[in-house]
Amino acid sequence: MLFHVRMDVAIPRDLDPDERDTLLATEKARALELQRNGTWLHLWRIVGQYSNISVFDVESTDELHEILWTLPLFPFMKVQVTPLAQHPSALAAQP
Structure with missing residues (x-):
């Protein structure tokens, strides 16, 4: 099942800078892992x-919910x- 997911991020400005850096590095590692295993097909910045x-x-939907959480x-x-x-009308749907 394919899902379009929009994520709007609002990290608190008063978050400790070291904690923020760790959080961002951990997020990037998780996103890369999900992309490499074929779960996260596309990731585009707005x-x-x-x-x-x-x-x-x-x-x-349960699997997507668990991944997002x-x-x-x-x-x-x-x-x-x-x-x-x-x-x-998509090319992929054509015989």
Whole structure:
């Protein structure tokens, strides 16, 4: 199942700088791991915002929920999830 996920991040400005650096490094490592294993298919930055648009490929909504909750930055995110279905006019849908 494919899901379009928008993540808007708001890290508190008063967070300890060392804690922030550790948090960001841990988040990056987790994102890279999920991309390498084929779960996080696309990761795009939204210009001018601390936000991204992503596409995840998972077996279920429960799996996506668990993945999102394990992201180190999740406590600082507003997340919007949209399930995706193949469009009949897409090249991939053509015989």
